[in-house]
Amino acid sequence: MDEQMKRLQHFFQDHAFGVCSALGDKLGIASSSIRLFFIYASFLTMGSPIIVYLGLAFVLNMRKHLRRSNSSVLDF
DSSP states (O other), X not given: OHHHHHHHHHHHHXXXXXXXXXXXXXXXXXXHHHHHHHHHHHHHTTTHHHHHHHXXXXXXXXXXXXXXXXXXXXXX
């Protein structure tokens, strides 16, 4: 059981959106503290921080894709 939990934890850490890490880097706060904040806030507010988290993940993902494609749409 312990091995499955570790594999699940590593899966989420490797494949998550990286929102907590990005916020932690920008703000100078440990990403584990930010994760705990999202977890506690989600329980207290019935899940509304999850919407914020997914919105931030979308923005970070779009920024990553925009950085990759430095060429203009009109360039042929």
